[in-house]
Amino acid sequence: MKPVLLAGLLLLSACTAPPTVHHEAKGALGPYSALVEAGDLVFVAGRIGATKAAFEEEVATTLGAVEAELKRVDLTLADVVQATCYLTDMELYARFNAVYAERVPKPWPARAVVAVSALPAGAHVEIAVVARRR
Numbered sequence: 001m002k003p004v005l006l007a008g009l010l011l012l013s014a015c016t017a018p019p020t021v022h023h024e025a026k027g028a029l030g031p032y033s034a035l036v037e038a039g040d041l042v043f044v045a046g047r048i049g050a051t052k053a054a055f056e057e058e059v060a061t062t063l064g065a066v067e068a069e070l071k072r073v074d075l076t077l078a079d080v081v082q083a084t085c086y087l088t089d090m091e092l093y094a095r096f097n098a099v100y101a102e103r104v105p106k107p108w109p110a111r112a113v114v115a116v117s118a119l120p121a122g123a124h125v126e127i128a129v130v131a132r133r134r
Contacts, residue, residue, distance in 0.1 A: 032045050056099050059099040
């Protein structure tokens with residue numbers, strides 16, 4: 001009897017879960033959603049910034065692009081729980097960290113920085129995040 005009740009509760013929970021919502025990526029360089037809401041979690045696809053700017057400005061505008069996506073669903077960088085950052089040159093790591101630490105509020109989210117050979121549109125940095133509604 002208990003497993004049936006548990007299964008019924010799980011089924012009820014699945015039926016009342018909020019739907020997954022996909023937000024269009026206007027001007028995207030590929031077929032993807034810019035932002036996906038899945039329950040309390042919000043996934044922001046990799047964003048790039050001003051690719052013709054100095055590196056520190058590129059990082060700042062990349063974080064600004066992430067912020068703009070989060071703002072669409074009333075979240076901020078303070079709601080980010082995980083970030084994946086891509087750099088085309090690990091020699092830029094310290095410079096990246098300086099801007100990131102200035103813009104992303106503490107407590108900092110979990111983070112990975114990955115070296116890649118190239119990014120779209122000649123970017124040197126791309127950032128994807130997962131945020132959580134509080």
